[in-house]
Amino acid sequence: MSTYTLSRSGRGMKQTHKPGENPWSVSRMAALLVLAVLAATWLVPFAWSVLTSLKSEADAGASAITLNPPDGFSFDAYRKVLSAGDIPTWAWNSLLTSVAITVITVATSALAGYAFSRINFKGKRWLYAAIIAAIIIPPQLLIVPLFRQMLAFNLVDTYWGIILPQSFAPAMVLILKRFFDQIPVELEDAARVDGAGRLRVFWSVVLPLSRPILAAVAIFVFIGAWNNFLWPFIVTTDAHLMTLPVGLQTVKSAYGLQYAQNMASAILAALPLVVVFLFFQRQIIKGIATTGFGGQ
Amino acid sequence: MSTAIDTPPVTAEEVTAQGKARAKRGETLTGWAFAAPFAVLFVLFLVVPAVYGLYLSFTGETLTGAGSGLVGFANYGEALRDPDMWKSLGNTLWFTVLSTVPLIVLSLALALLVNLGLPGRWLWRLSFFLPYLLASTVVVMFWSWMYNPTLGLINGVLAKFGAAPVAWLQDPKVAMVSVVITTLWWTIGFNFLLYLAALQNIPEQQFEAAAIDGAGKWRQLFSIVIPQLTPTTALLVTLQVLASLKVFDQIYMLTNGGPAGKTRSIVEYIYESGFTGYRFGFSSAISYLFFVLIVLVALAQYKIINRRSAA
Numbered sequence: 001m002s003t004y005t006l007s008r009s010g011r012g013m014k015q016t017h018k019p020g021e022n023p024w025s026v027s028r029m030a031a032l033l034v035l036a037v038l039a040a041t042w043l044v045p046f047a048w049s050v051l052t053s054l055k056s057e058a059d060a061g062a063s064a065i066t067l068n069p070p071d072g073f074s075f076d077a078y079r080k081v082l083s084a085g086d087i088p089t090w091a092w093n094s095l096l097t098s099v100a101i102t103v104i105t106v107a108t109s110a111l112a113g114y115a116f117s118r119i120n121f122k123g124k125r126w127l128y129a130a131i132i133a134a135i136i137i138p139p140q141l142l143i144v145p146l147f148r149q150m151l152a153f154n155l156v157d158t159y160w161g162i163i164l165p166q167s168f169a170p171a172m173v174l175i176l177k178r179f180f181d182q183i184p185v186e187l188e189d190a191a192r193v194d195g196a197g198r199l200r201v202f203w204s205v206v207l208p209l210s211r212p213i214l215a216a217v218a219i220f221v222f223i224g225a226w227n228n229f230l231w232p233f234i235v236t237t238d239a240h241l242m243t244l245p246v247g248l249q250t251v252k253s254a255y256g257l258q259y260a261q262n263m264a265s266a267i268l269a270a271l272p273l274v275v276v277f278l279f280f281q282r283q284i285i286k287g288i289a290t291t292g293f294g295g296q
Numbered sequence: 297m298s299t300a301i302d303t304p305p306v307t308a309e310e311v312t313a314q315g316k317a318r319a320k321r322g323e324t325l326t327g328w329a330f331a332a333p334f335a336v337l338f339v340l341f342l343v344v345p346a347v348y349g350l351y352l353s354f355t356g357e358t359l360t361g362a363g364s365g366l367v368g369f370a371n372y373g374e375a376l377r378d379p380d381m382w383k384s385l386g387n388t389l390w391f392t393v394l395s396t397v398p399l400i401v402l403s404l405a406l407a408l409l410v411n412l413g414l415p416g417r418w419l420w421r422l423s424f425f426l427p428y429l430l431a432s433t434v435v436v437m438f439w440s441w442m443y444n445p446t447l448g449l450i451n452g453v454l455a456k457f458g459a460a461p462v463a464w465l466q467d468p469k470v471a472m473v474s475v476v477i478t479t480l481w482w483t484i485g486f487n488f489l490l491y492l493a494a495l496q497n498i499p500e501q502q503f504e505a506a507a508i509d510g511a512g513k514w515r516q517l518f519s520i521v522i523p524q525l526t527p528t529t530a531l532l533v534t535l536q537v538l539a540s541l542k543v544f545d546q547i548y549m550l551t552n553g554g555p556a557g558k559t560r561s562i563v564e565y566i567y568e569s570g571f572t573g574y575r576f577g578f579s580s581a582i583s584y585l586f587f588v589l590i591v592l593v594a595l596a597q598y599k600i601i602n603r604r605s606a607a
Contacts, residue, residue: 031412035414035420045438065453112333115327123324127335134343142345143567143571144349145344168341198326198330245432246433285425289492
């Protein structure tokens with residue numbers, strides 16, 4: 001493997017090694033070995049689950065380590081899970097609710113972030129203080145009152161019941177406000193002199209300049225919504241409305257000793273985000289790195 | 297006909313004063329119009345439940361409504377005398393210590409290794425970060441299978457070396473460690489990524505200057521790299537402690553708090569008293585006690601970080 005191919009794949013990164021430094025030195029080889037062992041360790045649970053999912057149920061339940069099972073490998077477990085189970089329904093529910101949560105969160109956070117950054121309105125300082133204070137409140141502590149409230153609103157076992165309580169993010173408002181603060185006001189003033197209203201300026205001047213940060217926020221919110229367990233678990237009892245993480249939890253025990261099908265459904269549930277990640281690796285990593293600190 | 301003659305004369309001062317007041321009112325309206333969609337959701341789904349939960353904690357509210365009505369501090373008194381509450385709290389703190397240390401130290405080590413610029417950078421990054429993208433349910437399904445006492449890979453490998461099988465999730469001495477290993481595998485990618493981003497922001501010139509001064513690689517690590525990462529470390533520790541205190545998903549699904557309540561976390565206890573025992577008032581009281589603890593921890597961390605940066 002030449003360093004040339006490396007620097008090409010590592011676009012935008014630091015040089016792979018400093019000039020004059022031996023790229024094949026003993027210490028670098030040792031570090032490489034350690035990295036390889038660690039990475040392999042991290043990939044084992046994936047690999048082992050994929051392997052199990054490709055076995056027959058008889059082989060999967062027969063002995064711990066069989067790399068060449070008597071029945072061979074097949075996609076039978078996947079076929080069974082997809083034809084008999086609710087996985088397609090749950091995947092659709094996950095997609096629908098996660099997209100709605102992402103769209104509403106990004107839109108409301110951007111609007112509010114802009115108001116905090118640019119507009120001097122009465123009550124702004126109070127609202128801002130409340131948002132900062134709210135970041136520390138773990139949503140897990142509100143499950144009981146929130147559930148009672150959803151009962152009162154008739155939102156238990158509805159899509160909106162899943163979506164609405166997850167559709168605002170104080171931390172994202174702060175991140176976007178900080179970003180808008182850096183945009184020179186002069187850019188907006190020019191448009192305002194031409195008679196454009198606030199909303200118009202926001203839409204046609206500010207938003208186009210903010211695409212990367214909006215994408216970062218959207219990615220972060222989407223991953224969180226797609227994977228969220230506790231709230232959808234509490235607010236849905238109807239199997240047809242469950243999201244993937246919640247639905248899988250209910251069948252995980254129902255599959256009982258059908259290990260291959262169990263692993264096949266886990267792999268199927270993991271697949272969408274893994275594929276999305278492989279395609280948008282750079283954007284996702286950048287998005288997590290820029291929003292991560294404010295977002296957890 | 298010009299308007300100047302028809303309208304009563306106004307001084308320039310009056311015009312600006314009126315205009316300013318109108319502009320101010322206009323700004324307030326626009327400001328709230330922009331903030332309203334967020335503010336409505338924020339109030340409805342955070343402020344209202346927070347206040348309602350506080351009220352509930354002073355009632356005997358249950359699913360059937362039996363024994364409802366204000367009970368003063370009875371729920372708080374009961375919670376503070378409840379050995380299960382203290383046990384869950386102890387488990388949670390233990391989990392926080394056990395998970396935070398490796399999640400910081402190991403993620404830093406991984407980031408430093410990957411940042412050396414060795415071949416295959418994208419592969420290393422992918423391996424360590426990928427699990428972070430998985431839902432807790434999927435993580436638990438993978439690891440329940442790994443930990444399976446008779447068919448799991450870990451005991452299978454142990455058997456090849458002649459070691460006795462371990463009951464990873466059933467043995468009270470081991471269960472919490474198993475939960476921590478799963479958590480480490482699942483969430484280290486986040487810390488790793490933020491460390492990696494911080495490492496790439498350290499200016500190259502600092503290393504060159506240090507190299508000219510004759511500082512070796514290890515000296516550079518301890519005198520340049522780790523001090524430069526202090527703000528990142530401080531933030532990661534803060535986030536990690538708060539995240540670990542809230543642990544629920546993987547414990548609930550891996551061990552359901554067992555064996556014998558050995559791994560039950562405080563959020564799990566809140567969930568159980570609320571949704572299995574249907575004691576909404578009692579559950580809310582524990583939530584608020586725990587919230588006080590979280591605020592104290594956050595304040596303590598804030599103080600420590602500020603004192604460090606002031607020194």
